[in-house]
Amino acid sequence: MLSDWETVIGLEVHVQLATRSKIFSGAATRFGAEPNTQACAVDLAMPGTLPVLNREAVRMAVKFGLAIGAEIASVSVFDRKNYFYPDLPKGYQISQLDHPVVGCGSVTVELPDGSSKCIGVTRAHLEEDAGKSLHEDFHGLTGIDLNRAGTPLLEIVSEPEIRSAQEAVAYLRQIHSIIRYLGISDGNMAEGSMRCDVNLSLRRHGQSEFGTRCEIKNVNSFRFVEKAIECERERQADILEGGGKIKQETRLYDAERNETRSMRSKEVAHDYRYFPEPDLLPVHVSEEFIASVRAELPELPAQKVQRFRTQFGLGAYDAAQLAASRELADYFEETAGATGDAKTAANWVLSELLARLNRDGFDVSASPVPAASLGALIARIHDNTISGKIAKTVFEAMWAGEGEPDAIIDARGLRQVADSGAIAQLVDAALAANAGQVEQYRATPADKRQRMFGFFVGQVMKASQGKANPQQVNDLLRERLDGE
Amino acid sequence: MTISEQELARVAELARIRLDPDTVTDVTRRIGNILGMIDRMQAVDTSAVSPMAHPLDTVQRLRPDEVTETDRREDFLAIAPVSEAGLYLVPRVIE
Numbered sequence: 001m002l003s004d005w006e007t008v009i010g011l012e013v014h015v016q017l018a019t020r021s022k023i024f025s026g027a028a029t030r031f032g033a034e035p036n037t038q039a040c041a042v043d044l045a046m047p048g049t050l051p052v053l054n055r056e057a058v059r060m061a062v063k064f065g066l067a068i069g070a071e072i073a074s075v076s077v078f079d080r081k082n083y084f085y086p087d088l089p090k091g092y093q094i095s096q097l098d099h100p101v102v103g104c105g106s107v108t109v110e111l112p113d114g115s116s117k118c119i120g121v122t123r124a125h126l127e128e129d130a131g132k133s134l135h136e137d138f139h140g141l142t143g144i145d146l147n148r149a150g151t152p153l154l155e156i157v158s159e160p161e162i163r164s165a166q167e168a169v170a171y172l173r174q175i176h177s178i179i180r181y182l183g184i185s186d187g188n189m190a191e192g193s194m195r196c197d198v199n200l201s202l203r204r205h206g207q208s209e210f211g212t213r214c215e216i217k218n219v220n221s222f223r224f225v226e227k228a229i230e231c232e233r234e235r236q237a238d239i240l241e242g243g244g245k246i247k248q249e250t251r252l253y254d255a256e257r258n259e260t261r262s263m264r265s266k267e268v269a270h271d272y273r274y275f276p277e278p279d280l281l282p283v284h285v286s287e288e289f290i291a292s293v294r295a296e297l298p299e300l301p302a303q304k305v306q307r308f309r310t311q312f313g314l315g316a317y318d319a320a321q322l323a324a325s326r327e328l329a330d331y332f333e334e335t336a337g338a339t340g341d342a343k344t345a346a347n348w349v350l351s352e353l354l355a356r357l358n359r360d361g362f363d364v365s366a367s368p369v370p371a372a373s374l375g376a377l378i379a380r381i382h383d384n385t386i387s388g389k390i391a392k393t394v395f396e397a398m399w400a401g402e403g404e405p406d407a408i409i410d411a412r413g414l415r416q417v418a419d420s421g422a423i424a425q426l427v428d429a430a431l432a433a434n435a436g437q438v439e440q441y442r443a444t445p446a447d448k449r450q451r452m453f454g455f456f457v458g459q460v461m462k463a464s465q466g467k468a469n470p471q472q473v474n475d476l477l478r479e480r481l482d483g484e
Numbered sequence: 485m486t487i488s489e490q491e492l493a494r495v496a497e498l499a500r501i502r503l504d505p506d507t508v509t510d511v512t513r514r515i516g517n518i519l520g521m522i523d524r525m526q527a528v529d530t531s532a533v534s535p536m537a538h539p540l541d542t543v544q545r546l547r548p549d550e551v552t553e554t555d556r557r558e559d560f561l562a563i564a565p566v567s568e569a570g571l572y573l574v575p576r577v578i579e
Binding site: 019020021025026027028034035036037038039040041044052053054055056057058077082084085086091099133134135138139140141142143144145146271273276278280281282283284 | 498499500537538540542543544545546547548549550551552553555556557560561566568569570571572573574575576577
């Protein structure tokens with residue numbers, strides 16, 4: 001049984017840092033450039049070239065470290081990780097082995113059941129990215145684009161403290177949210193700015209030692225991480241149930257077949273023969289440098305959730321959803337500020353706005369309805385110009401580019417009827433048209449009348465095309481029906 | 485410490501160094517001698533010494549994050565054995 005086994009997961013997340021130039025050279029890092037136009041002599045490992053470390057890459061790594069409460073190493077050291085592959089021109093990758101720039105820290109994740117969990121981060125180190133191999137057919141040869149070679153990466157290694165696909169995704173989302181808040185990466189998984197390797201093993205519940213693990217390489221969306229974990233744990237459980245042994249190996253997730261499969265080629269290559277990089281001196285990070293980075297730290301997701309809860313009285317789940325991205329949080333705060341009603345603003349942002357953003361594939365920063373306009377719309381609900389229901393119609397029109405709420409309300413004649421004379425006419429007309437129901441209503445005991453009362457409200461609202469002020473309609477109907 | 489001929493063959497493969505079969509015995513013996521010297525160094529008590537990452541007693545200088553390199557693709561492609569469509573072409577590698 002799969003449920004007899006505990007899943008043990010550790011994640012290695014590679015984050016491309018958003019520097020302008022590469023980690024060890026002055027070549028540009030812009031995504032999508034023509035092949036090999038951003039690969040200079042250093043990136044190509046031309047003889048006589050030497051790496052010079054980019055200050056901004058160190059600053060960004062330190063920033064991340066501070067954001068997860070990690071120790072920052074006052075001295076860190078670069079090492080060579082040796083292997084041969086055509087997209088790695090030097091024959092080694094410059095990385096950090098024993099003395100990473102960021103030490104132990106932790107990330108707290110909110111889970112859908114309302115609980116939270118603290119997941120340890122073992123370390124985060126700086127390294128350089130490799131180029132790209134293009135396996136399309138070039139007369140039986142492989143094409144190499146070295147634009148990506150030398151792009152700075154921060155590899156963030158978690159403790160094996162993750163116990164389910166759900167926790168893994170929550171952890172990844174939290175890392176994603178933190179790096180975006182810090183502005184150290186765009187976190188774009190589709191473009192490879194954030195990539196994830198999953199280490200997974202199973203053990204019997206209650207067993208203290210770990211089982212043999214497999215590493216699943218380059219799982220590049222939140223959804224695939226979830227699916228890759230599910231199918232790998234089933235695969236391992238099947239083997240263990242059948243009395244077999246797990247072979248420690250590197251596997252690939254195939255999204256089309258929804259399975260992981262062994263990467264056979266690297267059997268000989270798993271000895272990287274690390275040694276200190278003689279071309280780079282130890283990196284010293286001073287207290288002043290750390291203090292200057294600390295002073296730049298923005299409000300982080302967890303702090304924002306806390307503030308939204310205390311300042312606006314929002315629930316933990318809503319607050320976490322709003323704080324997931326800095327842009328969405330800012331949008332919400334601007335909307336709330338424009339209306340003075342944070343709860344209604346939160347509801348509109350989380351339901352109407354998010355639904356349409358997702359439907360039309362927009363980022364919140366490209367929303368056709370700016371926060372100030374949504375705020376103005378909500379204000380019109382508050383001052384009884386329109387009902388909440390009509391507001392949705394107005395919002396749809398705003399989304400379609402018809403302009404500001406007031407203009408739409410006027411152009412379409414949606415202003416709520418609050419004139420008591422006009423409402424009285426509507427009410428009387430509705431009662432006259434439904435004389436039979438009125439009689440029935442009056443014959444019904446008071447405590448059973450509520451459903452029937454709703455019928456009359458509906459009739460009046462329909463006659464007003466949704467524009468009558470619902471409170472006034474209710475009051476007047478009560479008076480006419482129950483008043484005698 | 486010594487090294488076997490099999491271990492030597494593996495290290496040579498990892499480093500992509502082709503060893504002439506006639507020299508294997510001699511190279512194995514010479515590397516064994518070097519390892520013997522390392523054994524003697526390992527025997528020294530270094531528990532109170534912090535490891536040295538670099539013999540120069542100075543600190544890494546950092547450079548500002550500026551793009552200083554221009555596109556020299558055509559120069560670099562010109563000295564590659566095979567290239568096409570702006571790519572370097574290499575013998576096929578498949579995972």
